[in-house]
Amino acid sequence: MSLLQIRNLRVEFDTAAGPFRALDGVDYTVEAGEVLAIVGESGSGKSVAMLAMMGLLPDSATVTADEMSFEGVDLRSLSTAQRRKVIGKDISMIFQEPIASLNPCFTVGFQLLETLKAHTDLNRRQRRDRVIELLTAVGIPEPERRVNAFPHQMSGGQCQRVMIAIATACHPKLLIADEPTTALDVTIQKQILDLLTGLQRDHGMGLIMITHDMGVVAETADRVVVQYQGKQMETADVLTLFEAPEHPYTRALLSALPENATGDRLPTVSDYTEAFASEQTEART
Numbered sequence: 096m097s098l099l100q101i102r103n104l105r106v107e108f109d110t111a112a113g114p115f116r117a118l119d120g121v122d123y124t125v126e127a128g129e130v131l132a133i134v135g136e137s138g139s140g141k142s143v144a145m146l147a148m149m150g151l152l153p154d155s156a157t158v159t160a161d162e163m164s165f166e167g168v169d170l171r172s173l174s175t176a177q178r179r180k181v182i183g184k185d186i187s188m189i190f191q192e193p194i195a196s197l198n199p200c201f202t203v204g205f206q207l208l209e210t211l212k213a214h215t216d217l218n219r220r221q222r223r224d225r226v227i228e229l230l231t232a233v234g235i236p237e238p239e240r241r242v243n244a245f246p247h248q249m250s251g252g253q254c255q256r257v258m259i260a261i262a263t264a265c266h267p268k269l270l271i272a273d274e275p276t277t278a279l280d281v282t283i284q285k286q287i288l289d290l291l292t293g294l295q296r297d298h299g300m301g302l303i304m305i306t307h308d309m310g311v312v313a314e315t316a317d318r319v320v321v322q323y324q325g326k327q328m329e330t331a332d333v334l335t336l337f338e339a340p341e342h343p344y345t346r347a348l349l350s351a352l353p354e355n356a357t358g359d360r361l362p363t364v365s366d367y368t369e370a371f372a373s374e375q376t377e378a379r380t
């Protein structure tokens with residue numbers, strides 16, 4: 096039994112301009128302890144897919160799927176409240192903007208304590224110790240002092256470490272990281288990726304890494320789903336994808352990597368996909 100199994104997921108938004116299909120029949124499988132990267136350019140439906148699974152899309156969204164199960168539990172059969180209970184305990188998510196994700200009015204220690212209070216039976220003393228342990232585990236220096244810092248007193252990288260501490264505080268079985276390094280300085284990006292993959296390995300968590308960056312995919316993933324305009328283009332294990340990409344869109348993404356540049360100008364995905372893109376647009380209208 097897979098940790099997460101989603102088949103033929105479709106999401107349509109009711110918009111002022113009429114219905115808009117954001118996702119059109121995508122499949123995701125994540126095994127326990129596996130890292131799945133969902134890659135695709137902005138608007139390809141990466142975030143919508145995860146929000147749909149967690150029941151967090153607004154009422155304007157219609158979500159359908161042939162299967163949507165977590166550890167064998169059919170998420171479609173649960174009420175929103177029941178789904179949040181399953182998901183709140185076993186699935187955590189971190190977002191692109193760490194500073195915006197933390198509450199600016201409370202210290203980082205308080206925000207960690209609140210998470211532990213909501214999801215564990217630890218007493219006050221144990222929670223305090225666990226907060227220090229978590230901040231140490233994510234590499235915050237002088238955790239006894241930093242526990243009293245407000246988010247604005249920390250760097251973007253430190254705030255993302257705190258977000259990772261909050262997200263992993265209750266030992267989730269699946270962690271979803273939505274562009275976790277995009278807002279960070281390049282030098283910090285690698286440290287955050289190493290932290291995430293280290294925690295993932297140590298705790299045997301499933302990890303879904305949402306990204307548009309093939310470098311992040313190469314660095315972290317076991318398997319990859321490539322999306323374009325709400326459709327799934329290709330699914331492969333990471334080595335196969337880099338060595339023998341099957342779909343023209345995947346080849347375009349790989350060709351646009353700086354290390355694959357051959358001429359004076361860095362190619363872009365659109366250099367390869369104009370014909371393909373108009374084909375997709377026609378199919379959607």
Ligand SMILES: Nc1ncnc2c1ncn2[C@@H]1O[C@H](COP(=O)(O)OP(=O)(O)OP(=O)(O)O)[C@@H](O)[C@H]1O
Nearest residue numbers: 108110115117136137138139140141142143144153
């Ligand atoms: N509430 C909404 N109402 C209408 N359309 C929406 C809504 N939320 C998302 N969309 C649309 O769904 C499509 C997919 O969005 P999504 O945020 O999943 O893209 P993404 O691949 O995660 O992009 P990014 O990397 O920029 O976050 C986009 O065209 C977006 O505009």
